[in-house]
Amino acid sequence: MRTQISQPDRSIPVLPAPVEIGHVRLPPRPILLAPMEDVSDPPFRVLCKRYGADMLYTEFISSGGLIYEAEDSLQKLEFGEDERPIGIQIFGGDVDQVREAARIVDAVNPDIIDINFGCPVKKVVCKDGGAGILRNLPKMQRITEAVIEVATRPVTVKTRLGWNDSSIKIVEVARMLEDCGVAALAVHARTRAQLYRGDARWEWFRKIREESGISIPLIGNGDATTPERIKAMFDETGVDAVMVGRGAIGNPWIFRDAKVFMETGEVPPRPSWRERLEVVCEHLTLKCDWLGERKGVLEMRRMYGGYFKGFRNAGKLRAEIMEKGSRDAVIDFLLNFNDDWPETQIAVPAGRPASVGVKRAVLPTSA
Numbered sequence: 001m002r003t004q005i006s007q008p009d010r011s012i013p014v015l016p017a018p019v020e021i022g023h024v025r026l027p028p029r030p031i032l033l034a035p036m037e038d039v040s041d042p043p044f045r046v047l048c049k050r051y052g053a054d055m056l057y058t059e060f061i062s063s064g065g066l067i068y069e070a071e072d073s074l075q076k077l078e079f080g081e082d083e084r085p086i087g088i089q090i091f092g093g094d095v096d097q098v099r100e101a102a103r104i105v106d107a108v109n110p111d112i113i114d115i116n117f118g119c120p121v122k123k124v125v126c127k128d129g130g131a132g133i134l135r136n137l138p139k140m141q142r143i144t145e146a147v148i149e150v151a152t153r154p155v156t157v158k159t160r161l162g163w164n165d166s167s168i169k170i171v172e173v174a175r176m177l178e179d180c181g182v183a184a185l186a187v188h189a190r191t192r193a194q195l196y197r198g199d200a201r202w203e204w205f206r207k208i209r210e211e212s213g214i215s216i217p218l219i220g221n222g223d224a225t226t227p228e229r230i231k232a233m234f235d236e237t238g239v240d241a242v243m244v245g246r247g248a249i250g251n252p253w254i255f256r257d258a259k260v261f262m263e264t265g266e267v268p269p270r271p272s273w274r275e276r277l278e279v280v281c282e283h284l285t286l287k288c289d290w291l292g293e294r295k296g297v298l299e300m301r302r303m304y305g306g307y308f309k310g311f312r313n314a315g316k317l318r319a320e321i322m323e324k325g326s327r328d329a330v331i332d333f334l335l336n337f338n339d340d341w342p343e344t345q346i347a348v349p350a351g352r353p354a355s356v357g358v359k360r361a362v363l364p365t366s367a
């Protein structure tokens with residue numbers, strides 16, 4: 001008599017599992033902050049962590065800069081204990097230099113060492129750094145092996161689909177990197193030739209998973225710019241984690257919002273003016289503490305677009321801030337913003353509560 005084997009009950013949802021990158025354990029469906037030069041520094045990372053980022057990456061750091069002890073490269077190695085788990089990202093096209101840089105990175109005890117094989121910038125790719133290495137896979141393998149040889153922690157890679165449309169080798173690359181011992185692979189689903197143009201090609205995530213047969217976590221990256229798109233990347237592509245870059249610039253709330261959206265189907269209301277301004281002022285202050293006032297004020301300028309997106313007169317507001325040369329001048333201006341731009345209102349998308357006048361919403365007590 002044949003034993004009846006019961007079929008799995010498809011009506012019971014399969015719970016997403018935690019994601020493990022070597023010994024680093026992340027919650028199910030983790031959302032990571034992407035490495036971004038001049039953006040993913042400690043001030044910004046701390047804010048993203050506060051609002052729910054499950055793992056943080058540093059900006060990329062030049063291997064040569066680390067070896068020759070360039071001050072700005074060494075500064076990028078710094079992170080706080082409250083930023084863990086954190087990956088430090090390095091780049092370079094010289095095998096021995098990258099190995100040496102990995103030793104230096106390993107000594108500062110991050111959770112992960114990440115190798116950048118995706119940067120499209122000319123001065124990086126021309127020396128086989130970043131995405132340049134996509135034209136020389138044997139060397140990519142040697143660099144990866146060299147880093148793994150000296151690292152005492154998981155090594156991950158972030159790369160692109162290929163150099164251009166006629167040389168998309170990501171399936172082969174994924175297999176090769178797993179064989180080297182890489183603990184997770186992040187893919188920005190564009191080629192180097194695309195730079196940031198066109199849509200990220202999410203269909204490749206499934207192809208990578210199915211055709212390469214890799215079992216290490218696959219981290220999807222590219223155009224996951226809203227809570228809805230973050231959820232869609234998880235749902236439609238089967239990636240293990242989503243990495244968010246531009247969507248977090250001036251919007252550290254995106255991590256929290258995406259988690260709430262994935263759980264409830266509702267995107268939380270936009271942060272009030274008060275919360276927004278408090279975070280902007282904190283971000284600016286942290287930046288100035290970190291980089292010195294002059295550089296902090298300058299670098300902060302690329303954040304305002306995101307922070308004030310969707311508000312009427314945001315363009316005028318940004319233009320005015322650009323003229324302020326000190327931390328106090330920016331903060332002073334922001335705190336008095338409601339007087340200068342009385343007609344400004346929060347632009348409320350359909351279905352949300354009616355618009356809130358800034359005069360009422362901005363710092364009513366402490367301004």
Ligand SMILES: Cc1cc2nc3c(=O)[nH]c(=O)nc-3n(C[C@H](O)[C@H](O)[C@H](O)COP(=O)(O)O)c2cc1C
Pocket residue numbers: 034035036037038039058059060089116118119158188221222223224225243244245246247
């Ligand atoms: C300002 C900026 C700086 C970046 N710097 C880095 C970097 O240092 N290392 C890296 O791997 N990618 C870097 N990237 C690429 C992002 O990590 C990410 O792959 C890309 O922006 C696509 O993701 P997104 O659509 O979520 O922004 C940078 C992107 C931007 C916009």
